[in-house]
Amino acid sequence: AQKVTQAQTEISVVEKEDVTLDCVYETRDTTYYLFWYKQPPSGELVFLIRRNSFDEQNEISGRYSWNFQKSTSSFNFTITASQVVDSAVYFCALSEGSSSASKIIFGSGTRLSIRP
């Protein structure tokens, strides 16, 4: 059965600090997809990134970067030089199988607070 664990319930840092959000997943499939979503205080869920299980290259998008390590079943998310606007709940998610549009399971989320 698929499972996503985000052990950090809440994180609070001061603006401009770097912060890493952890995500550990469990799956029996060799083909799967991992996602990160952001939920700002307004409540909508915003897609950030999708990775498939065959692509372990780390990815950087501006201040955001993702570290995918199959050996530890982890897909961690780092925000560099955090800003107040990064304050949100961040969800890691997993989809098994060859289509990432199949069942997508979310972790419990990490609430990130960036203090000015």
Place this chain on the structure above:
Amino acid sequence: DAGVIQSPRHEVTEMGQEVTLRCKPISGHDYLFWYRQTMMRGLELLIYFNNNVPIDDSGMPEDRFSAKMPNASFSTLKIQPSEPRDSAVYFCASSFAGMTNEKLFFGSGTQLSVL
């Protein structure tokens, strides 16, 4: 494109009443998902459809919950009778399996309060 449209945005009802939540997916999307979000349980997948057919409803909490997708542009989630513990934000999301960079597109959610 208008995105995934959910209605109503807010619903307040009394225990025992029937509640119907509505969702219009993005045109052309062939998957539709219903999620429930609570503080205690986070984001739970309730049910999802592919080409209007329910694929997995194992997350539906009990018989009081039912979901339908009569056509590609409309889905409903019904709770009858409603109970206070059903209070949550209900999200609808859609996606298209044929896209090379597919992802879930979420609606704005329906905030349900059962008194």
